[in-house]
Amino acid sequence: MPFNNLIGGEWVAGARYGHNLNPSDTADTIGEYAQADVTQLDAAVSAAQAAFPRWSTGSVQARSDTLDKIGSEILARREELGTLLAREEGKTRPEAIGEVTRAGHIFKFFAGECLRLSGETLPSVRPGVGVDITREPIGVVGLITPWNFPIAIPAWKIAPALAFGNCVVFKPADLVPASAWALAEIIHRSGLPAGVFNLVMGRGSVIGDPLVTHPGIVAVSFTGSTSVGHRIAMQCAEHGKKVQLEMGGKNPQVVLDDADLAQAVELSVQSAFFSTGQRCTASSRLIVTEGIYDRFIAAMKERMATLRVGDALAAGTDIGPAASQAQMEQDLMYVDVALGEGATLAAGGTAASCHTGSGNTGFFVTPTLLTDTAAGMRINREEVFGPLAAVIKVKDYEEALDVANNTEYGLSAGIATTSLKHATHFKRHVQSGMVMVNLPTAGVDYHVPFGGRKASSYGPREQGRYAQEFFTTVKTAYTAA
Numbered sequence: 432m433p434f435n436n437l438i439g440g441e442w443v444a445g446a447r448y449g450h451n452l453n454p455s456d457t458a459d460t461i462g463e464y465a466q467a468d469v470t471q472l473d474a475a476v477s478a479a480q481a482a483f484p485r486w487s488t489g490s491v492q493a494r495s496d497t498l499d500k501i502g503s504e505i506l507a508r509r510e511e512l513g514t515l516l517a518r519e520e521g522k523t524r525p526e527a528i529g530e531v532t533r534a535g536h537i538f539k540f541f542a543g544e545c546l547r548l549s550g551e552t553l554p555s556v557r558p559g560v561g562v563d564i565t566r567e568p569i570g571v572v573g574l575i576t577p578w579n580f581p582i583a584i585p586a587w588k589i590a591p592a593l594a595f596g597n598c599v600v601f602k603p604a605d606l607v608p609a610s611a612w613a614l615a616e617i618i619h620r621s622g623l624p625a626g627v628f629n630l631v632m633g634r635g636s637v638i639g640d641p642l643v644t645h646p647g648i649v650a651v652s653f654t655g656s657t658s659v660g661h662r663i664a665m666q667c668a669e670h671g672k673k674v675q676l677e678m679g680g681k682n683p684q685v686v687l688d689d690a691d692l693a694q695a696v697e698l699s700v701q702s703a704f705f706s707t708g709q710r711c712t713a714s715s716r717l718i719v720t721e722g723i724y725d726r727f728i729a730a731m732k733e734r735m736a737t738l739r740v741g742d743a744l745a746a747g748t749d750i751g752p753a754a755s756q757a758q759m760e761q762d763l764m765y766v767d768v769a770l771g772e773g774a775t776l777a778a779g780g781t782a783a784s785c786h787t788g789s790g791n792t793g794f795f796v797t798p799t800l801l802t803d804t805a806a807g808m809r810i811n812r813e814e815v816f817g818p819l820a821a822v823i824k825v826k827d828y829e830e831a832l833d834v835a836n837n838t839e840y841g842l843s844a845g846i847a848t849t850s851l852k853h854a855t856h857f858k859r860h861v862q863s864g865m866v867m868v869n870l871p872t873a874g875v876d877y878h879v880p881f882g883g884r885k886a887s888s889y890g891p892r893e894q895g896r897y898a899q900e901f902f903t904t905v906k907t908a909y910t911a912a
């Protein structure tokens with residue numbers, strides 16, 4: 432059965448279809464998914480525009496009930512949806528079930544948030560006048576999501592958009608349409624009025640520009656690469672649209688001499704290699720002070736030797752495949768780049784041949800540790816998005832902080848230390864949107880703000896109650912008594 436787009440409450444056949452492949456096993460096709468053309472995109476925007484007047488002024492209780500119902504179904508089906516997600520994206524099944532669970536919780540959180548939207552009442556500077564400040568829905572929003580979190584990232588854009596009374600045109604990554612389609616199907620059956628939520632699967636190269644520049648779209652929320660993010664920002668500025676971007680990271684994990692060694696190794700392994708390193712919050716730079724350096728590298732190599740690379744669906748797999756052949760090739764290309772720059776390969780660095788169910792193999796890369804690297808090397812400046820970590824040796828905390836901040840990115844940063852003084856100083860002075868003390872840089876809560884500084888993010892924060900900043904607009908009303 433082909434999987435179609437959802438436009439104006441109807442399942443609509445694609446202009447063409449694409450194969451969705453399992454990156455653990457290239458003989459396994461998950462399904463044929465519709466790819467929209469510009470005519471279908473126009474139809475989705477028109478349907479959303481038609482639905483907006485009633486949805487934006489309708490019952491808040493109905494909105495809350497609908498979001499709660501969507502969250503409940505996602506949670507009830509977390510194992511099945513997690514299996515689908517692991518099969519199409521390549522993170523391990525437990526990681527995928529965790530992501531689905533997060534998506535369910537996000538819908539339930541925003542079911543509450545739509546009841547908590549508040550304003551302010553102030554006295555006017557003019558006697559006899561009152562001032563009310565309220566938040567209103569913004570209109571039809573375009574949501575563009577990447578392949579690395581195929582249900583959680585859509586959830587944290589769709590749920591607040593709907594909660595605050597907006598209508599949605601959602602374009603998931605072409606590489607992972609199955610999780611997006613499953614989510615859309617749940618949303619469709621939740622009782623949402625036709626046209627409030629529309630799914631347009633398809634290629635960014637075909638419908639990306641038309642979606643972002645469409646006059647019916649008032650705001651765009653995007654997560655993905657820095658290059659596409661910058662393009663969208665320019666287009667939104669030109670067309671006067673609100674824009675929210677989450678892009679790359681080059682997240683530092685500092686390890687100080689006084690760190691608990693076992694804890695520092697575990698959190699570094701988790702944030703560098705779990706989810707195959709395909710997280711914008713992954714630590715790809717391990718910045719280690721000289722007193723603990725040799726012990727840390729030895730313990731990392733020992734722990735890495737226990738990691739099992741394999742089929743995302745197999746029990747006991749720690750690291751699944753890269754999500755695509757292109758991503759695997761990019762990972763291996765960066766190993767060559769680092770070695771060419773003078774780095775030493777301490778572990779991994781190769782394609783792995785893991786035979787899966789059909790006897791075919793997928794896009795596996797061994798977890799890779801590169802030592803003898805310097806802050807200025809490409810391996811320490813460019814986002815790789817694979818299971819690769821580069822180690823930079825530093826003299827002391829002050830140098831570690833300098834190196835941590837020596838990047839164009841600023842999403843997440845971590846420190847492993849038992850020093851309250853250094854932890855406190857790092858929390859205040861590291862240039863990132865999120866900071867972790869004795870915790871992995873990746874893996875965040877769903878009810879608090881998510882986002883970064885510098886080239887990592889642009890526009891208002893996502894998630895938690897801060898999400899209302901992007902998905903509402905402020906009105907100031909003056910009333911004469």
Ligand SMILES: NC(=O)C1=CN([C@@H]2O[C@H](COP(=O)(O)OP(=O)(O)OC[C@H]3O[C@@H](n4cnc5c(N)ncnc54)[C@H](OP(=O)(O)O)[C@@H]3O)[C@@H](O)[C@H]2O)C=CC1
Nearest residue numbers: 576577603604605634635639640655656659678679711816
């Ligand atoms: N910060 C993060 O969370 C992520 C970062 N990345 C980084 O980006 C690199 C490349 O990954 P990639 O998937 O190509 O990322 P992209 O930025 O190309 O894709 C992200 C989303 O944007 C869409 N898109 C592509 N071109 C346009 C356009 N012109 N206008 C509007 N939307 C568009 C994509 O569609 P389509 O899928 O059809 O191309 C996808 O839905 C990775 O190696 C990684 O470094 C990637 C994913 C997530």
Ligand SMILES: O=C(O)CCC(=O)C(=O)O
Nearest residue numbers: 709710711712873874875
């Ligand atoms: O680390 C996390 O929990 C979230 C990561 C993320 O959102 C991303 O990689 O795009």
